Amino acid sequence: MNSKSDSKIELPKTAKGKRSVFFDDPAIDQLMTFIMELSTEVSVVYDRIDTIERLLDKQKTISRDDIENYRPDPDVEEIRNKRRSEYLRRVFRMHTKEYE
């Protein structure tokens, strides 16, 4: 019988072991995860728009498949990474005054 290797495989989503919290109120740690995940999704949407714009630069109409199949070349990836880094610097900036 080979049924076990043919069945769907699910991977665990959380790690075994303690997840540390750092704030007196663990809700702030949880909130940071929310914010970081949200920042990720904004960046993903931005990249999708960028893909659409780049495709429309070259052709008049595009399909969902065109978008799904698009992979940036290293030059475009470099531009995206620069944009991601600038975005990160704007969103996640620490107040430094108290340490100066």
Next chain:
Amino acid sequence: MVLQAEHNFLITGRHDEVNRQHYISRLRMHILKEIGGGMRKAFDPKKTEKLSGGENNLRKKVLKSNYGKFWSTMMVSCQDMVWESAIPPIERAQPELNKRISKQKNKFSKLFLNPDLKIPNYLTAVDIHRMPGSYHTERSKDDASQGALYDRGRFIYNAGQAGPFADGISRTMAEYISIKWPNFYPKKILELGCTIGTSTVPFVNKFKKSQVHAIDISAPLLRYGQARAEALEKKIYFHQMNAEHLEFNDGEFDLIFSCIMFHETSRKALPKILKECHRVLSKKGMMMHAELMPIKHLKDYDRFYMNWDAYYNNEPFYKTYTSLNPSELVLNAGFRKDSVFEIAIPDIDRSTKSEFNEAVSNPSVKVKKTGRVGEGVKWYTFGAWK
């Protein structure tokens, strides 16, 4: 950013998934370089005298501040996001990926699994690096999922800083050995804790006439590693084996190496592994292990910074490991005193040829930066000649 080198078994993802992974790489770099950089500026005792007073004291002070709290919680969240971003495409690729791997004809590599091997407790107690399922978890008799997860996840984690094949440390070591000891040509090479063989391949490339063996305890990683080696056309003999009990003959290998493995073993296992290295090394054979820098070579801030992982990144042995004296352990394993070495080697991709050659002519353990990202990173190694 360097993009990951594709191969037949690499699972990346759909359009949005790949962009999510690439963003998370940048996010991690931002936390390390920008927020981490600011934190160093604020708390490095060299600049703020009042905060000096040992690593533990410093850790308490940093973690009481908002800087330390935000940096730490973001490090942990980001670590989880790395793996989470790699998992959905791998689940979707299954069970076909496992089938593809088990049915492929292997022309270059060989795999020897041992289903009776007991996975040591130090590798099952927690999921190391917070990678869900850790190295060893198997869900079916031919499961290679953890290998696929490790391949993609580690690249996202590294943000391409170790090159397209994520093999920077190993390439650094292989290059160093070939330049430093040009008359040393190992016929038979062994890597300990090879995972998916990313660190094995540079030794295959550098020592083309050698027979290269690689061991790991994890069957899913080795299955994937073999598939990856086939895709890259690399001849490697993979063995599922515990480095504490090498199933090789005395004197069988001329070179034994490992890449950042020992700190994931245990206080009991470490001396056993070194003794086994001594036993299976040939006369005039050599071992070289890249590892975390022992704490004695670091200043307070770096001690705090490096040991942070021991407390918060599921690395139970990390702190004990960094407090040990590798040379002493090597001596206790039976090596001669005049043959023991500790050398910090400049990262091959982030050093000039003259910096690299300087480390060849004047080996030393002095470093400005080690173990994390950035310019001027050096990799700490220890080892000995038999």
